[in-house]
Amino acid sequence: MAKKRADKKLLMSILAEIIKERKEIETQRLLLEIVNKRLNSKYAVSGKRLRKIIAEIPEIGIATKNICGEMPKACPVCNGKLKGVYVKNLQGKKILVSMKCTRCGYKGGSGKWRVGRYVFYWKPKL
Numbered sequence: 651m652a653k654k655r656a657d658k659k660l661l662m663s664i665l666a667e668i669i670k671e672r673k674e675i676e677t678q679r680l681l682l683e684i685v686n687k688r689l690n691s692k693y694a695v696s697g698k699r700l701r702k703i704i705a706e707i708p709e710i711g712i713a714t715k716n717i718c719g720e721m722p723k724a725c726p727v728c729n730g731k732l733k734g735v736y737v738k739n740l741q742g743k744k745i746l747v748s749m750k751c752t753r754c755g756y757k758g759g760s761g762k763w764r765v766g767r768y769v770f771y772w773k774p775k776l
């Protein structure tokens with residue numbers, strides 16, 4: 651039997667609970683494992699959807715360990731809009747040095763754009 655799509659509100663509360671408790675989760679695989687264990691076995695969630703939901707929870711941060719790869723068109727973490735960070739070279743020409751996501755914490759540059767690993771962490775409110 652195919653698994654049903656887990657409810658977004660439920661996922662938000664499960665995610666906040668898990669990450670608040672553990673402070674940091676080292677890989678997306680580990681996070682998925684824990685989340686799917688807490689969900690009723692009829693339901694499942696994918697890594698992509700999980701990241702999208704996490705981007706909407708201000709208390710959860712996502713850090714990425716990047717590896718070499720092509721520059722993405724949209725944020726590889728949350729599919730958000732990327733903003734270029736430029737410097738001017740000696741000829742006064744603008745050069746793109748890195749890209750930052752306007753929604754989550756993704757940052758890429760120097761040819762390292764692809765995400766090799768995700769780290770999820772708890773950001774207490776200020």
Ligand SMILES: [Zn+2]
Nearest residue numbers: 725728751754
């Ligand atoms: Zn993003």
